[in-house]
Amino acid sequence: GNSVTQMEGPVTLSEEAFLTINCTYTATGYPSLFWYVQYPGEGLQLLLKATKADDKGSNKGFEATYRKETTSFHLEKGSVQVSDSAVYFCALSGYSGGGADGLTFGKGTHLIIQP
Protein backbone atom coordinates (compact mmCIF):
# COMPACT_ATOMS: atom_id res chain seq x y z
CA GLY A 1 0.00 0.00 0.00
CA ASN A 2 0.87 3.66 -0.09
CA SER A 3 2.90 5.27 2.68
CA VAL A 4 4.56 8.61 3.43
CA THR A 5 7.49 9.19 5.75
CA GLN A 6 8.47 12.69 6.83
CA MET A 7 11.01 14.01 9.27
CA GLU A 8 9.83 14.20 12.82
CA GLY A 9 9.69 17.42 14.70
CA PRO A 10 9.57 19.73 16.25
CA VAL A 11 11.88 21.65 13.98
CA THR A 12 12.97 24.93 15.52
CA LEU A 13 14.61 27.62 13.38
CA SER A 14 15.42 31.29 13.65
CA GLU A 15 13.67 33.79 11.41
CA GLU A 16 15.23 34.07 7.94
CA ALA A 17 16.82 30.62 8.18
CA PHE A 18 16.65 28.11 5.31
CA LEU A 19 14.07 25.37 5.75
CA THR A 20 14.02 21.80 4.52
CA ILE A 21 11.44 19.25 5.62
CA ASN A 22 12.15 15.82 4.16
CA CYS A 23 9.40 13.63 2.73
CA THR A 24 9.73 10.26 1.04
CA TYR A 25 6.97 8.04 -0.20
CA THR A 26 6.11 4.50 -1.25
CA ALA A 27 3.43 4.03 -3.86
CA THR A 28 2.56 2.00 -6.91
CA GLY A 29 1.72 3.74 -10.10
CA TYR A 30 2.00 7.49 -10.48
CA PRO A 31 0.74 9.31 -7.40
CA SER A 32 0.20 13.02 -7.06
CA LEU A 33 2.09 14.62 -4.17
CA PHE A 34 0.97 17.37 -1.82
CA TRP A 35 2.07 19.48 1.10
CA TYR A 36 -0.69 20.56 3.47
CA VAL A 37 -0.23 23.04 6.32
CA GLN A 38 -2.15 23.43 9.54
CA TYR A 39 -1.77 26.79 11.26
CA PRO A 40 -2.61 26.99 14.97
CA GLY A 41 -6.35 26.81 15.50
CA GLU A 42 -7.10 26.34 11.81
CA GLY A 43 -7.94 23.47 9.47
CA LEU A 44 -5.67 21.78 6.96
CA GLN A 45 -4.89 23.88 3.90
CA LEU A 46 -3.25 22.86 0.66
CA LEU A 47 0.16 24.54 0.41
CA LEU A 48 1.39 23.13 -2.92
CA LYS A 49 1.18 20.08 -5.14
CA ALA A 50 2.91 18.27 -8.00
CA THR A 51 1.24 15.75 -10.27
CA LYS A 52 4.11 14.17 -12.21
CA ALA A 53 7.82 13.49 -12.03
CA ASP A 54 10.08 16.56 -12.07
CA ASP A 55 7.15 18.92 -11.49
CA LYS A 56 7.85 21.67 -8.99
CA GLY A 57 5.06 22.94 -6.80
CA SER A 58 5.42 26.38 -5.25
CA ASN A 59 3.41 28.75 -3.09
CA LYS A 60 4.12 31.48 -0.51
CA GLY A 61 7.87 31.07 -1.04
CA PHE A 62 7.75 27.31 -0.41
CA GLU A 63 8.86 24.84 -3.09
CA ALA A 64 8.93 21.08 -3.52
CA THR A 65 10.05 18.99 -6.50
CA TYR A 66 8.58 15.59 -7.34
CA ARG A 67 11.61 13.27 -7.58
CA LYS A 68 10.53 9.87 -8.82
CA GLU A 69 14.06 8.46 -8.82
CA THR A 70 14.45 9.09 -5.09
CA THR A 71 10.70 8.88 -4.29
CA SER A 72 10.96 12.20 -2.50
CA PHE A 73 9.07 15.49 -2.26
CA HIS A 74 11.10 17.63 0.14
CA LEU A 75 9.68 21.00 1.20
CA GLU A 76 12.02 24.01 1.10
CA LYS A 77 11.88 27.70 1.82
CA GLY A 78 14.77 30.10 1.54
CA SER A 79 13.89 32.45 4.40
CA VAL A 80 11.29 31.48 6.97
CA GLN A 81 9.15 33.88 8.96
CA VAL A 82 7.52 33.59 12.37
CA SER A 83 4.18 33.32 10.57
CA ASP A 84 5.33 30.05 8.98
CA SER A 85 5.09 28.33 12.35
CA ALA A 86 2.64 25.48 11.79
CA VAL A 87 2.38 21.74 11.29
CA TYR A 88 3.27 20.55 7.78
CA PHE A 89 1.95 17.33 6.28
CA CYS A 90 3.24 15.55 3.21
CA ALA A 91 0.60 13.51 1.40
CA LEU A 92 -0.03 11.51 -1.73
CA SER A 93 -3.00 10.34 -3.72
CA GLY A 94 -3.21 7.60 -6.24
CA TYR A 95 -4.75 4.26 -7.02
CA SER A 96 -3.23 1.27 -5.32
CA GLY A 97 -5.98 -0.74 -3.76
CA GLY A 98 -7.72 -0.08 -0.47
CA GLY A 99 -8.04 3.55 0.49
CA ALA A 100 -7.11 4.64 -2.99
CA ASP A 101 -9.63 7.43 -3.07
CA GLY A 102 -8.29 9.27 -0.07
CA LEU A 103 -5.02 10.96 0.66
CA THR A 104 -2.24 9.12 2.48
CA PHE A 105 -0.56 11.48 4.95
CA GLY A 106 2.72 11.51 6.80
CA LYS A 107 2.71 12.08 10.55
CA GLY A 108 3.35 15.79 10.24
CA THR A 109 6.27 18.04 11.14
CA HIS A 110 5.79 20.79 13.69
CA LEU A 111 7.78 23.85 12.61
CA ILE A 112 8.59 26.56 15.15
CA ILE A 113 10.16 29.81 13.96
CA GLN A 114 11.71 32.01 16.62
CA PRO A 115 12.13 35.77 16.10
Add this chain to the structure above:
Amino acid sequence: GAGVSQSPRYKVAKRGQDVALRCDPISGHVSLFWYQQALGQGPEFLTYFQNEAQLDKSGLPSDRFFAERPEGSVSTLKIQRTQQEDSAVYLCASSFSGRAIIDNEQFFGPGTRLTVL
Protein backbone atom coordinates in the same frame (compact mmCIF):
# COMPACT_ATOMS: atom_id res chain seq x y z
CA GLY B 1 -19.85 30.37 4.60
CA ALA B 2 -17.73 29.27 1.68
CA GLY B 3 -15.75 26.55 3.44
CA VAL B 4 -16.38 23.06 4.78
CA SER B 5 -18.10 23.15 8.14
CA GLN B 6 -18.34 20.45 10.78
CA SER B 7 -20.41 20.11 13.91
CA PRO B 8 -20.06 19.76 16.75
CA ARG B 9 -16.52 21.06 17.07
CA TYR B 10 -16.06 19.16 20.33
CA LYS B 11 -17.84 16.07 21.60
CA VAL B 12 -17.36 14.23 24.86
CA ALA B 13 -18.97 10.82 25.08
CA LYS B 14 -19.07 8.13 27.71
CA ARG B 15 -17.82 4.75 26.61
CA GLY B 16 -20.64 2.85 24.98
CA GLN B 17 -22.57 5.88 23.77
CA ASP B 18 -23.42 6.48 20.13
CA VAL B 19 -22.26 9.72 18.46
CA ALA B 20 -23.09 11.44 15.18
CA LEU B 21 -20.74 13.90 13.52
CA ARG B 22 -21.94 16.21 10.77
CA CYS B 23 -20.15 17.59 7.73
CA ASP B 24 -21.40 20.33 5.41
CA PRO B 25 -19.20 20.32 2.30
CA ILE B 26 -18.65 23.20 -0.05
CA SER B 27 -21.74 23.63 -2.20
CA GLY B 28 -21.45 21.80 -5.51
CA HIS B 29 -18.56 19.58 -4.47
CA VAL B 30 -19.00 16.06 -5.76
CA SER B 31 -16.52 14.24 -3.55
CA LEU B 32 -16.57 13.98 0.23
CA PHE B 33 -13.99 12.30 2.44
CA TRP B 34 -13.80 11.43 6.12
CA TYR B 35 -10.47 11.09 7.94
CA GLN B 36 -9.49 10.20 11.49
CA GLN B 37 -6.55 12.01 13.07
CA ALA B 38 -5.16 10.62 16.31
CA LEU B 39 -3.08 12.88 18.54
CA GLY B 40 0.35 13.54 17.03
CA GLN B 41 -0.45 11.62 13.84
CA GLY B 42 -1.42 12.48 10.31
CA PRO B 43 -5.00 12.06 9.13
CA GLU B 44 -5.99 8.55 8.09
CA PHE B 45 -8.58 7.89 5.41
CA LEU B 46 -11.88 6.43 6.54
CA THR B 47 -14.36 6.62 3.68
CA TYR B 48 -15.21 8.36 0.40
CA PHE B 49 -18.46 9.48 -1.25
CA GLN B 50 -19.06 10.55 -4.79
CA ASN B 51 -22.38 12.37 -4.59
CA GLU B 52 -24.60 10.03 -2.53
CA ALA B 53 -22.69 6.87 -3.39
CA GLN B 54 -20.21 5.53 -0.87
CA LEU B 55 -17.52 4.25 -3.22
CA ASP B 56 -14.86 3.36 -0.68
CA LYS B 57 -15.22 2.47 2.98
CA SER B 58 -12.04 0.47 3.30
CA GLY B 59 -10.64 2.73 6.01
CA LEU B 60 -13.48 2.35 8.51
CA PRO B 61 -11.86 0.64 11.50
CA SER B 62 -14.83 -1.50 12.53
CA ASP B 63 -18.49 -2.14 11.87
CA ARG B 64 -19.25 0.36 14.65
CA PHE B 65 -18.43 3.12 12.17
CA PHE B 66 -21.05 4.09 9.63
CA ALA B 67 -21.23 7.04 7.23
CA GLU B 68 -23.96 8.32 4.96
CA ARG B 69 -24.60 11.13 2.50
CA PRO B 70 -28.20 10.50 1.46
CA GLU B 71 -28.77 13.53 -0.76
CA GLY B 72 -25.25 13.98 -2.01
CA SER B 73 -24.54 17.01 0.16
CA VAL B 74 -24.42 16.84 3.97
CA SER B 75 -22.74 13.77 5.41
CA THR B 76 -22.93 12.15 8.83
CA LEU B 77 -20.36 9.89 10.41
CA LYS B 78 -21.88 7.73 13.13
CA ILE B 79 -19.94 5.77 15.70
CA GLN B 80 -21.85 3.23 17.72
CA ARG B 81 -20.85 2.00 21.17
CA THR B 82 -17.88 4.33 21.36
CA GLN B 83 -14.60 3.06 22.78
CA GLN B 84 -11.67 5.01 24.21
CA GLU B 85 -9.58 4.22 21.14
CA ASP B 86 -12.11 6.17 19.06
CA SER B 87 -10.88 9.40 20.66
CA ALA B 88 -9.47 11.49 17.83
CA VAL B 89 -10.18 14.45 15.58
CA TYR B 90 -12.51 13.53 12.73
CA LEU B 91 -11.90 15.57 9.61
CA CYS B 92 -14.19 16.01 6.65
CA ALA B 93 -12.94 17.17 3.26
CA SER B 94 -14.65 17.88 -0.04
CA SER B 95 -13.46 18.34 -3.59
CA PHE B 96 -15.08 19.52 -6.78
CA SER B 97 -14.44 16.55 -9.02
CA GLY B 98 -14.96 12.83 -8.77
CA ARG B 99 -12.57 9.99 -8.20
CA ALA B 100 -10.96 10.08 -11.62
CA ILE B 101 -9.12 13.28 -10.75
CA ILE B 102 -6.43 12.20 -8.32
CA ASP B 103 -4.74 15.58 -8.14
CA ASN B 104 -7.94 17.32 -7.18
CA GLU B 105 -7.55 19.62 -4.19
CA GLN B 106 -9.39 18.56 -1.08
CA PHE B 107 -10.76 21.32 1.16
CA PHE B 108 -10.79 20.40 4.82
CA GLY B 109 -13.15 21.35 7.59
CA PRO B 110 -11.97 22.32 11.09
CA GLY B 111 -12.68 18.86 12.46
CA THR B 112 -14.63 17.44 15.37
CA ARG B 113 -12.57 16.52 18.40
CA LEU B 114 -14.13 13.41 19.99
CA THR B 115 -13.13 12.41 23.49
CA VAL B 116 -14.44 9.12 24.83
CA LEU B 117 -14.25 8.77 28.59
